[in-house]
Amino acid sequence: MPDYITAVNQLIVDHASRMAGAVLYGENIKSGSRISGLTKNLRAPQAGRILNVGNCESTHCGVGFGLMMAGVPAILFVKQLDFMLLGIDHFVSTYNVVRSHPHLDDLGSFTIITIVCDQGWQGPQSSFNALGDLCSLARVPGYSITNAQDTRHVLERQLPSPGFRIIALSQRLFSTEFLEPPLVYAAHDSSVFQYTAGDDVTIACFNFAFPQGQILSDKLAACGITADLFSINAVVNPDWTRIVESVARTKRIVLIDDTKGARTGCDELLRSLALPVCGHDAIVVTRPADIPLGVCPDSLDIDYERLIAQLGRPNIRGRVTT
């Protein structure tokens, strides 16, 4: 089984090669480590280009929107999500103009593929693990990719589609096994995926927390507790329908969110659940409010035994921070 970055790279190379006429560009995409392996073996598609570009991230974002408005598909590869803070003007100002275009289907596809530095050793400046916060500024479609199922679905559906989106990888997962869980359900818009079906509890994973959710689901199954396991990969306007239906049935939910942002997807889901499942039980697993931003391990470590014990009690409501 290949590791996460090797497998994601192969899928990206495969999909990008089919985008005839596309411009693939980014810093160091043809030199050195090819962005830690992200763009290894990337080639220009038919009638397209591959461009190694200088260090001007704001301009790269604007160039992508220009290409898009001219009908040319483009993928911008970016080493770190925090570099994209320099492109916020385009995510908001330029994208707002683009969205008013009368013929949106005539536009090209503009995708930014970037890496969230979520392993914690970069230091305070690159400690930006909040794809949802970035995308919420102008309701930019954003997707995290965590395993083979969601990666294939997001790349197949999103890369060729007219419009703009950001697809983010987790650096923490780079050297881990590329998970290929059986798929129960995938939302057509790549926003929500379901991997196991059960009657006892609903598990909803956000950002890059699917591996933790899968471990919890497996441990629960060993205890005879079956779970509906979901991963919510879209950071803006995911389709909650299936999760709401699940919680209505299981009556209890565990939400796991490893983002560092203050505005978390799990809080949005809880708001969506408030009316339909009022009175039902929820455990929220997130980072503490006084989250350390210095050099420190950044993984969302979960005390699974404690969590399972909590799930065995009649009333499980609470918030767990790691």
Add this chain to the structure above:
Amino acid sequence: MQGKSLELARRVLRLRYWQLLINEDLKQKLFVVPVHCAIGHEAIAIAVSDSMGPLDQLVLSHRNLAYNLARADGLDGIRDEFLHRGAGLCHGHLGSMNLVNRARGIVYSSSILGNNIPVACGFALAKQVRGLGGVVIVLTGDGAMEEGPFYEGLVFAKSHNLSLVIVVENNNQSMASTISERRCSISLADLCRSLAIPFATLSGNDVMDYTVEVKRLAERATDASTPVCLEVHLAALNQHAGPTPGWPTDPKTISIDNGLTVEPTTSDPVFVLRRQLGPDLFDELIREVTPGPAQSSRA
């Protein structure tokens, strides 16, 4: 003066007339959107518009009124856009500062200083990748060139051999501040030389000279696959955004009742035309471009 030159003169006068009509609407507070008139920018706007072929594309800034009017068939579509009407040029969706006219090659306008340079690079890169002809012309100014994306855009365009004409309208004004009031001097010539980007400068508001020069630069950008930079020294006679209550020098003093000439200096392209045409021909052209006896007499 004859033929092409007369037609350019007519277009400058018509553009000035339309801008003054918009200015009168602004004074009446008719518009729901902010409008940045460009009274004094007519010569370069007409020159750029005249230089454009069917494959060329124009990327504008917030102060895009002169260029949009120069490319428009009439005033109504733009006026309706400012009135937020469905009959507007962009169905009331884009207003003034983001106004485009895709059918006439105006593909993007940005209200954010410096934002449009990278986007123009994207349009130019698209032409290069697809092997399309034509050139992309992007409008910026002495304020926007202070922004990081201006420098980044020059570097990107030169690095990737993009056919791009960068027109820097230097009106010595960024909202209420002159250049000396807000920053050090920047030599665009030196900056462009350091990047091996051809550079030219224009002043004096002679629309015939401007037209020749813009065409020459557009051809050079296309033939040599390079960005070129043109700095145009001019004045925004209406100050920042037309009639703005409380503005230090209140531009409400600009009135269509005083005729098309706003300032009797070479800062005013209409004044320059009057000197070139002579009073009789000048008056004749004004009668042609200002329809109706009342408007004609006002002009």
